[in-house]
Amino acid sequence: xxxxxxxxxxxxxxxxxxxxxxxxxxxxxxxxxxxxxxxxxxxxxxxxxxxxxxxxxxxxxxxxxxxxxxxxxxxxxxxxxxxxxxxxxxxxxxxxxxxxxxxxxxxxxxxxxxxxxxxxxxxxxxxxxxxxxxxxxxxxxxxxxxxxxxxxxxxxxxxxxxxxxxxxxxxxxxxxxxxxxxxxxxxxxxxxxxxxx
Amino acid sequence: xxxxxxxxxxxxxxxxxxxxxxxxxxxxxxxxxxxxxxxxxxxxxxxxxxxxxxxxxxxxxxxxxxxxxxxxxxxxxxxxxxxxxxxxxxxxxxxxxxxxxxxxxxxxxxxxxxxxxxxxxxxxxxxxxxxxxxxxxxxxxxxxxxxxxxxxxxxxxxxxxxxxxxxxxxxxxxxxxxxxxxxxxxxxxxxxxxxxxxxxxxxxxxxxxxxxxxxxxxxxxxxxxxxxxxxxxxxxxxxxxxxxxxxxxxxxxxxxxxxxxxxxxxxxxxxxxxxxxxxxxxxxxxxxxxxxxxxxxxxxxxxxx
Numbered sequence: 310x311x312x313x314x315x316x317x318x319x320x321x322x323x324x325x326x327x328x329x330x331x332x333x334x335x336x337x338x339x340x341x342x343x344x345x346x347x348x349x350x351x352x353x354x355x356x357x358x359x360x361x362x363x364x365x366x367x368x369x370x371x372x373x374x375x376x377x378x379x380x381x382x383x384x385x386x387x388x389x390x391x392x393x394x395x396x397x398x399x400x401x402x403x404x405x406x407x408x409x410x411x412x413x414x415x416x417x418x419x420x421x422x423x424x425x426x427x428x429x430x431x432x433x434x435x436x437x438x439x440x441x442x443x444x445x446x447x448x449x450x451x452x453x454x455x456x457x458x459x460x461x462x463x464x465x466x467x468x469x470x471x472x473x474x475x476x477x478x479x480x481x482x483x484x485x486x487x488x489x490x491x492x493x494x495x496x497x498x499x500x501x502x503x504x505x506x
Numbered sequence: 507x508x509x510x511x512x513x514x515x516x517x518x519x520x521x522x523x524x525x526x527x528x529x530x531x532x533x534x535x536x537x538x539x540x541x542x543x544x545x546x547x548x549x550x551x552x553x554x555x556x557x558x559x560x561x562x563x564x565x566x567x568x569x570x571x572x573x574x575x576x577x578x579x580x581x582x583x584x585x586x587x588x589x590x591x592x593x594x595x596x597x598x599x600x601x602x603x604x605x606x607x608x609x610x611x612x613x614x615x616x617x618x619x620x621x622x623x624x625x626x627x628x629x630x631x632x633x634x635x636x637x638x639x640x641x642x643x644x645x646x647x648x649x650x651x652x653x654x655x656x657x658x659x660x661x662x663x664x665x666x667x668x669x670x671x672x673x674x675x676x677x678x679x680x681x682x683x684x685x686x687x688x689x690x691x692x693x694x695x696x697x698x699x700x701x702x703x704x705x706x707x708x709x710x711x712x713x714x715x716x717x718x719x720x721x722x723x724x725x726x727x728x729x730x731x732x733x734x735x736x737x738x739x740x741x742x743x744x745x746x747x748x749x750x751x752x753x754x755x756x757x758x759x760x761x762x763x764x765x766x767x768x769x770x771x772x773x774x775x776x777x778x779x780x781x782x783x784x785x786x787x788x789x790x791x792x793x794x795x796x797x798x799x800x801x802x803x804x805x806x807x808x809x810x811x
Contacts, residue, residue, distance in 0.1 A: 310560065330561060370585055372625040384623070387585025390669050390702060413760065414669070414702040433762060435565050436669060436704040437584040437791055438572035459625065472568065474561055474762060484561075485700065488763045492697045492755040499693065499751045505686045 318363025334471035341369035341463030362406030387439025431477035531614025534663035538797035546794035562764030597656035701761015704791035715776035724786035727772035
């Protein structure tokens, strides 16, 4: 299992070099995004205020504090369940050029196909370990779509953000699919042991 | 004319008492999200010992780091402040104004959210309006029960995140499905939930009762301290049997494969109707957050888990 230490923006080659089980760390800019911003950008066609090609999306739900100078200070930055935003995977890769999505819980088979054809990866973070993430966020550089607070587009400056596990790679592999298949396979013998026919 | 026999005693009716209760509600909501219970820490340590997969060990190690950082910096472990839920058990001898108790706890939650500040995660189910106070109609959830076993008021707070609460299930099985139907449902739902409830989880199972009692039993089961077994030996055996079965699935920490899918399985049961066989599941995420205060008759109180 390889380790990748990268600074976004990412190229297609960067993500094609990743395989499931690899570990990734980012330093530089990553983008916090969730439900409301996705809906605004891809359903309501609100244009992105910044160029996001080669970018890294983080499915985030931050606690922040607004400072008197108008800047936001991160209080607790933590990652949310990705499946709610699954249907935006394909358009964010195709229309926006996103290369990596960080979240928890995994994405669907349709998303896996989009990652494969368009060249993207899904990176699993440890859900609920927000205190670790928060330490790795150096600053909130900018906030876009502020009217959607707290579900804005957050520009985070991060250092050694991770460890992130490549859970769905750009070659169609998915740890979630493998784990589910293993569990289904094992259920027969588990049921036999439990006395379930 | 008939009269109900009413016990005359010293009713708790001072503003000072309910003000103190508000303060306790506030502290419990904040502290529960910073300080993880010792039994949960021990179970995560044990998971680290047991895990053979490198990915799983990396994940469990991050969980340990998250708790260590929060201990040191006094920060939230998870960003999801969740549903605020109180389980209040009133022991012998307390004549307490239940309505004032609920008001005081609600104010405590609001103050914790505004003063700390915490993220308010509570919205109207119709308009999705957020009052930014972590409260709303019916929230905080306050369960009040009475017990003749204790001589204090037990105030237990569990902040419940949506990742795990969204993976809650109830099924009204048929009596002919028997206990095997219950086991199968638990296995199917646990495998189906995969990594979404933030495993390794504490799996709370409710068996019997009505539909509403069954789901409440599942919630209560999910907050029982780890390592405590149901006092009924048959149910205790079922807990251990299901724990082994769930961990044999290989779903593992965060659903990325491994030996620890559940930290424990707890079952609470009630008797049910001859034509019913309900089963409910409530997962608690790996942090198993809970914090309690015990309030004694002389006004003394102490914190615990």
